[in-house]
Every structure is written in C-alpha cells, then in structure tokens.
Amino acid sequence: MLKFLVFHDGQPATDWPLRNAYLVDSEGNGVRCDFYLEDGQILCEKRESGTAAFCLQHTAGDLGELTLQTCLLPEREEPYVLAVELARHRLMTVYNKLEDWAMFELEASHPVSKRESKAREFFIEALCHQKDDPVKAHDLANESLAASLDGSEELALAHSELLLNRRKETGSLPRAPIGCGVALDQGDDRLRAGLDASFDYIQLPLPWKQLSPEENEYRWDEMDAWAAWASQQGKPVIAGPVVSFEPSCLPDWLYIWEHDYDTVRDLIYEHIERVVTRYKHVVSAWNIVSGLHVNSHFTFNFEQLMDLTRMSTMLVKKIHPQASVIVELRQPFGEYYAQNPRSIPPMMYVDLLIQSSIQFDAFGLRYPMGQAVDGQYTRDLMQISSMLDQFAGFGKQVFLTVAAPSEPVTELMIASTKSEEPVDPNSGYWRRPWSPVVQGHWLEAVLQIAMSKPYIEGVCWQDLVDHANIELPLSALVNDDQQPKVAFKRLVNFRRNLGLPTHHAEPTSPQPDSV
Incomplete structure (x- = not known):
C-alpha cells in the first residue's frame, strides 16, 4: 500500500478531493487501485505488487489545478509527503527534458534556469524537514512544485520556438x-x-x-x-x-x-x-x-x-x-x-x-x-x-x-x-x-x-x-x-x-x- 500525507491550513487534511486519481506502473500503464482518505493520509490500496506512480489533480498555486504525478515509488510503512513527491517528479522532468532536448547550456539569466534554481532550493529545504516538520516540508514542496511547473512550461515553449523556427527556415x-x-x-x-x-x-x-x-x-x-x-x-x-x-x-x-x-x-x-x-x-x-x-x-x-x-x-x-x-x-x-x-x-x-x-x-x-x-x-x-x-x-x-x-x-x-x-x-x-x-x-x-x-x-x-x-x-x-x-x-x-x-x-x- 502507498500512503501520502496531505495537509490543509497547517493540519492533517480531513477532506481532500481525489479527482482523476489513479496509479501508473513503470510502463506508464494504469494500475487498478482503491483510494481512501484516513487521518490526513491518502491510502492507495493496489491490486498488484511493484512500484507505481500516483497521479491526481492538484492545486499548484498560480499555475492552476492540474493532473500531476509522483515518481515511481515502492510500498513502505512510512507515508510519503504528497507535495514532496509531486515536486520531485516535476523537477526530474525538467532535468530529463533538458538532457533529451540538449538544452543544458542555457544561460543563468534564462527564465528556465531561474525557475529551476528556485525550485531546487525549495525542494532541498523541503527534504530537510520531511521527518521533523512535515507541514513545513509540504509548504516548501508546493513552492518548489510551482516553480518547476513554471520552468517546465517555459522549457517546452523555448524548445518549441527553436524547432518551429527551424521548420519555417527549412521549408519543412x-x-x-x-x-x-x-x-x-x-x-x-x-x-x-x-x-x-x-x-x-x-x-x-x-x-x-x-x-x-x-x-x-x-x-x-x-x-x-x-x-x-x-x-x-x-x-x-x-x-x-x-x-x-x-x-x-x-x-x-x-x-x-x-x-x-x-x-x-x-x-x-x-x-x-x-x-x-x-x-x-x-x-x-x-x-x-x-x-x-x-x-x-x-x-x-x-x-x-x-x-x-x-x-x-x-x-x-x-x-x-x-x-x-x-x-x-x-x-x-x-x-x-x-x-x-x-x-x-x-x-x-x-x-x-x-x-x-x-x-x-x-x-x-x-x-x-x-x-x-x-x-x-x-x-x-x-x-x-x-x-x-x-x-x-x-x-x-x-x-x-x-x-x-x-x-x-x-x-x-x-x-x-x-x-x-x-x-x-x-x-x-x-x-x-x-x-x-x-x-x-x-x-x-x-x-x-x-x-x-x-x-x-x-x-x-x-x-x-x-x-x-x-x-x-x-x-x-x-x-x-x-x-x-x-x-x-x-x-x-x-x-x-x-x-x-x-x-x-x-x-x-x-x-x-x-x-
């Protein structure tokens, strides 16, 4: 079973909308699962063994309410902090796409670089507080998530602008x-x-x-x-x-x-x-x-x-x-x-x-x-x-x-x-x-x-x-x-x-x- 801590106004959440909630396996395929909210935790009772990523609609500050996902996670007795895992996955997505699209050499003044740096700082600080103060970790991770979401969209647009100009120039x-x-x-x-x-x-x-x-x-x-x-x-x-x-x-x-x-x-x-x-x-x-x-x-x-x-x-x-x-x-x-x-x-x-x-x-x-x-x-x-x-x-x-x-x-x-x-x-x-x-x-x-x-x-x-x-x-x-x-x-x-x-x-x- 996967467990995720969720908080509202500094307290364990007593109500948390599980909209578009589902799990995916390592191949990206959906995994059958039942979801519950109990004592400030989302419980994911899987029908299959193995690692899985949790997807659900989540509020991301000024970026909106979006369906997001965590990294692949193993089952464990200790609950994960949901916001931390969502932030981890999005930051990883930014790094993976920088590599896939050969854009690692962006200048420090580029909007993507600025948002990535900000997201990384918030995420590292959130990791430091996971065990002693999960509420603070939750808040810091949400800041990291918003920054990395913004950076990932900036990256997608910057990459598409480069490729679209190339298509236009080459007549393709x-x-x-x-x-x-x-x-x-x-x-x-x-x-x-x-x-x-x-x-x-x-x-x-x-x-x-x-x-x-x-x-x-x-x-x-x-x-x-x-x-x-x-x-x-x-x-x-x-x-x-x-x-x-x-x-x-x-x-x-x-x-x-x-x-x-x-x-x-x-x-x-x-x-x-x-x-x-x-x-x-x-x-x-x-x-x-x-x-x-x-x-x-x-x-x-x-x-x-x-x-x-x-x-x-x-x-x-x-x-x-x-x-x-x-x-x-x-x-x-x-x-x-x-x-x-x-x-x-x-x-x-x-x-x-x-x-x-x-x-x-x-x-x-x-x-x-x-x-x-x-x-x-x-x-x-x-x-x-x-x-x-x-x-x-x-x-x-x-x-x-x-x-x-x-x-x-x-x-x-x-x-x-x-x-x-x-x-x-x-x-x-x-x-x-x-x-x-x-x-x-x-x-x-x-x-x-x-x-x-x-x-x-x-x-x-x-x-x-x-x-x-x-x-x-x-x-x-x-x-x-x-x-x-x-x-x-x-x-x-x-x-x-x-x-x-x-x-x-x-x-x-x-x-x-x-x-």
Whole structure:
C-alpha cells in the first residue's frame, strides 16, 4: 500500500478531493487501485505488487489545478509527503527534458534556469524537514512544485520556438497545417467563408448515429452539402471518425448486437463500404477508427479490437487507395486503463498497430481538455509536449485534434445533465479559471508546441461554432451568436506568422458518388 500525507491550513487534511486519481506502473500503464482518505493520509490500496506512480489533480498555486504525478515509488510503512513527491517528479522532468532536448547550456539569466534554481532550493529545504516538520516540508514542496511547473512550461515553449523556427527556415512545414472541425448541420455561408479563408483543411464528422438513425436507412443530405462545398473550394477534407463506439456516434439500433461480435463486424464492414465509396472523390484522409482501444461501451476482447482495426483499415485501402488512413487515439494519457481491464493502454495499442503490420498512414490524437470526464482533466504544456514526443520514433505522421473551453463548464454541465448522480464540475484549469483570454493563450501555446514537432502533419481545433451537441461545451472558436472569440483571432495570427497565405482556391468538379 502507498500512503501520502496531505495537509490543509497547517493540519492533517480531513477532506481532500481525489479527482482523476489513479496509479501508473513503470510502463506508464494504469494500475487498478482503491483510494481512501484516513487521518490526513491518502491510502492507495493496489491490486498488484511493484512500484507505481500516483497521479491526481492538484492545486499548484498560480499555475492552476492540474493532473500531476509522483515518481515511481515502492510500498513502505512510512507515508510519503504528497507535495514532496509531486515536486520531485516535476523537477526530474525538467532535468530529463533538458538532457533529451540538449538544452543544458542555457544561460543563468534564462527564465528556465531561474525557475529551476528556485525550485531546487525549495525542494532541498523541503527534504530537510520531511521527518521533523512535515507541514513545513509540504509548504516548501508546493513552492518548489510551482516553480518547476513554471520552468517546465517555459522549457517546452523555448524548445518549441527553436524547432518551429527551424521548420519555417527549412521549408519543412506541412502544406496544410491548421484545420478546424465542423458539425454537419452548420452550413451557414458566412461560416463557410471563414473556414475557407482561415484554415488549411476541414474535419468533417461522420457520426453513424446521425447518418443512419434507422437500420439500412441513410440520410446523406447534410454530408453531401459539405462534400460539394469542399470540392468546389478545393479544400482538403479529413472525414471521420467513421467507426467510433462513443455513444454520440453509435446508432441506437446497433446496441441490439453489442454482444454479437460477428454481426457487429459485418455491420461495420457494410457501413465503411457505403461511406467511403460515396465520398472517396472528396476526402483526402479517412479517420477510420477512433478510440477502439478505450473499449468503454462494447465488451469486445483484445483480439476482436485488433481485428476491427485491421479490417477497417484494409477496407479503406481497398476502396480508396489514394487516401491517407488515420487511426485515432482518444484519452492519450491512458487513465481509463486503471478502471477497465478490457481496454488497451494507448502506447501498447500503438506498438501493436506497428508490429501487426496494419495498413495505415497516420496516427490521430484527440485531446479535448477542460471537462470533468475521463481523459479531459486539465494538464500542463510540458505533459502535452512529452506525450507528443512518444510518437517521434514510429515513422508515422500525427494529426492532433485539441479543444479547451472559453468558460468554466461547471454550471452548464450541472444544468444539462439528466443524471441523478452528483456531477463533479472541477476539471481543473490552466493558470487561471477558463475564460476567452485563457482559451486563446492555451490555443497559441499548444499550436506552437505541436507544430514544432517534425512528425506533426496537422493540428485541428475540434469545433468551429458552439452548438447543443458539442463534445466539450463552450470550446468552439465562434460563439453561438457567430461572434469570433479571442482564440479564433489568435489562431489566425499564428497561422499568418507561419507565412501561410489566405486561401483563394479554384473550384473543382468531383461530386459524391451515390451508393
């Protein structure tokens, strides 16, 4: 059992929110565990032996409320001081990244060096007081944690600035780097004009539930209209996900077969065949499967999940060999695996895709952040940069889809939920509670970090306009009155600073094929 001392106002804490709490092993995979707060201690009762790191949402002063983690720790009778272990891990992250990114020669006056030095001093002093005065150690460690978090984000931004300038100077930026997602029912001419002028590609959803609300009946009108417009404007299209087991995507009638894998497989095959055949003259890349590794809604086993992935990608390659095929990962930090043993950890899924010689061209990563649901708790910029770095060695392009809210989602979530269960509104926040200004700064920072990575082929903001069925409420670039937010303006400026021109594409003629 792992034990952690926590304090509030100089006393052992009698209440401590265990939001997004989970353990990870040495491979970064979730570990099943039960958590309790007892006598000022967080008790982590593991189901497995061995070292583990503790992750949870933690207040970090002016840096916000973020999901952070400790180093790998062995079980022992004596409790650890939680703040000390969180500070230890973040300071170690700074040193590791300085080495990985060959940035150890930063001048002493550099902001990263100043914050690292300050964090180290506070941490050493905290270590000295762990046994005789754990409350003081807790306070000093929190000071160290805030300084090292700030330094790690400065480091991520400094490194990304260097690499992004190099990509610009060498002309190695993608041809179409910045995209945006739309809802199928958003067909307003003004919005389409903004899309055409401000983005290099569009991401069109293909929710099976919306396309085929009744078995063997398809409603193509809205998708046809978007496909015709994109074709006329010469706008590249990433379509999908074609197959996703998220409740917002699956038609209700499919749940009848949820325990019959063979039937579900046949229905998915027929669905892919219809959709890809109809839109193959318009779509540049197919997001063919999304989040199968999370496996949180259908009870398929490991072999069935891999079989679905293989079948789906092969079918697209057969029908539309010229298109890129994308396999998308959701919840890329892998929290879900600690609760769902039927799922596959994200990086294990990635390794299996590569080792199994499954035919696909790129990874998709979808990370909406800022809602108190699985996989959407707030994390800092260094964690996002480090997560992207894991994909550097696979020889595949990566398409990143991101979002963050322009206001706290709290009241909206509580008002809109139909559940009688209490809603946890606290997803954390980055530096300041979510606002249009914070959303804009976060967007700009994430775009810079992502586009600096040489394997990132495109970054897409998840939604253009706020709407009733949006996955992450209040996260679009334009509000429901069609007024652009601060984030939209920052995105346009970022794209302009990349040296990309405003689009005036010549119309082309291909139209969707009927099935």
